Amino acid sequence: MVVSGMSPAPQAGKNVKPEGLMKAAVLHGIGDLRVEMIPVPEPGDGEVVVEVMRCGVCGSDIGRILRKGTYRFPTVPGHEFAGRVVYDPEGKLCGTRAAVFPLLPCFRCDSCRAERYAQCSSYDYYGSRRDGGFERYLAVKRFNLVPLPDGVSYEEGAMCEPAAVGLRATKALGLKGGERVLVSGAGPVGLCTGMWLRARGAAEVFFSDIDARKLELAGKLGFGIFHRGDSGFDCAVEGTGAGDALADLIVAVGPHSRIVLLGNPGGNVSLAPADYQAILRKELTLRGTWNSSFARNDNDWAEVVAAVADGRLPLGRLITHVISLDELPETVAKIAERKEFFCKVMVDNER
Ligand SMILES: [Zn+2]
Ligand SMILES: [Zn+2]
Known part of the structure; x- marks a missing residue:
């Protein structure tokens, strides 16, 4: 059933596919970021639907939005995000809280075969080559999910990438x-x-x-x-x-x-x-050094989550601003002005 208007928040634990429209910050061209309603994505092969709870603003996002653009338009930027799985077509992961490794490897090139995904010769990327986290729901490959233990917050999950x-x-x-x-x-x-x-x-x-x-x-x-x-x-x-x-x-x-x-x-x-x-x-x-390792026997992301959980990595102390998705375009402009001091800016979709 397709309903118009914003999808209601799915209830925890229920494996319900969100439908209808959702709020997203869409980059239509260089310098043209608009918060608008777009259709909720359909999960494809190997994908689940994640409700994005937090998405950090990266310095590279500022460059993409204001100067360089994304690989195609329109694109929803944002590659530093965490949320929870609200719909899994296989019914297994629903309710899982997770960060997301934003690089989608081709799995065919020599680097991918060696699990050196950062050097993949033909990768895709959430938030630059395809839609990313500055929206309510995103269809995410199971491979890219990094489960978060109870002691790790969504904010911290959204900072796994820089960490x-x-x-x-x-x-x-x-x-x-x-x-x-x-x-x-x-x-x-x-x-x-x-x-x-x-x-x-x-x-x-x-x-x-x-x-x-x-x-x-x-x-x-x-x-x-x-x-x-x-x-x-x-x-x-x-x-x-x-x-x-x-x-x-x-x-x-x-x-x-x-x-x-x-x-x-x-x-x-x-x-x-x-x-x-x-x-x-x-x-x-x-x-x-480039990006991070997501190999099975050298997974930087799993190490970050473990270090946050045991208190070695106080990532929350880097957050200087928490904003709603609606405030993102004006905040991007303010960050670029460099008048006010910003360290990590976090978009909170519960605002
Ligand atoms: Zn980043
Ligand atoms: Zn590859």
């Missing part, structure tokens, strides 16, 4: 116990990385950033603040994609240190000859 990216960077660093680590970029992913570095045995974690308000939050979370000229770091994570920030790290780390490159560049990245030469003289190791 899993931070864990991937931390693993890439090959942390040895008791090291002093410097991280450039105190945004949500950088701070998640800092939490992981601490949880995995770093003695001290320092942050650098050009925004004093970000450093203030880093300080409140118990991290050290880097000042130009500080040195003697054992390793570092570059989370900004800016050459100046990378140069600071190259100067601040000692000989034979490692630097993990995590930040996405906004343009060309250049280094002064002396900074470049320091890589050579110090025999530094620079390595990249």
Whole structure:
């Protein structure tokens, strides 16, 4: 039966397919994000219907919405979300609370066969290549569900993505116990990385950033603040994609240190000859990291959920704003203005 108007919230435990229309933030073109009513999605092969409870706003969403666009229009953005399964055509998962790994692998390429899904040559993606979490219901592949235990909230579930990216960077660093680590970029992913570095045995974690308000939050979370000229770091994570920030790290780390490159560049990245030469003289190791691992024997997402559940990863402390879906377009504009301070902005569909 198809009814018009907003679907009523399905009751917990009942396996009822939501029908009719739902609220969604739809990107119709670059800079054209509209909150409107669209049809509830039909679950396809291997899919269940998830009621999205929370969806975080990522820095990459701001770029997609205002400057770069999504792969096609219209698309519902949002790739950092959690909710509960309200309809499973097989009747098994209904009521399951879950975060969602946003990458849909092709399962055919060499990387997929090795379960290195982040390097899939032909992937799909919730919130950029296909509809994502800034809506009430989404049809999600069973493969992508990450079940949340009772002690983990939907907010925390919606922050699994930046936390899993931070864990991937931390693993890439090959942390040895008791090291002093410097991280450039105190945004949500950088701070998640800092939490992981601490949880995995770093003695001290320092942050650098050009925004004093970000450093203030880093300080409140118990991290050290880097000042130009500080040195003697054992390793570092570059989370900004800016050459100046990378140069600071190259100067601040000692000989034979490692630097993990995590930040996405906004343009060309250049280094002064002396900074470049320091890589050579110090025999530094620079390595990249991308997205997160969702392999069966190396699942960053499962590790994030476990670390949130046992209190090692206080992700909720990164949330500075909670908004309704209706407030999303104006909030995106405010974030881009950079006047007000935002760390993690969370869309709460119960508002
Ligand atoms: Zn993200
Ligand atoms: Zn693939």
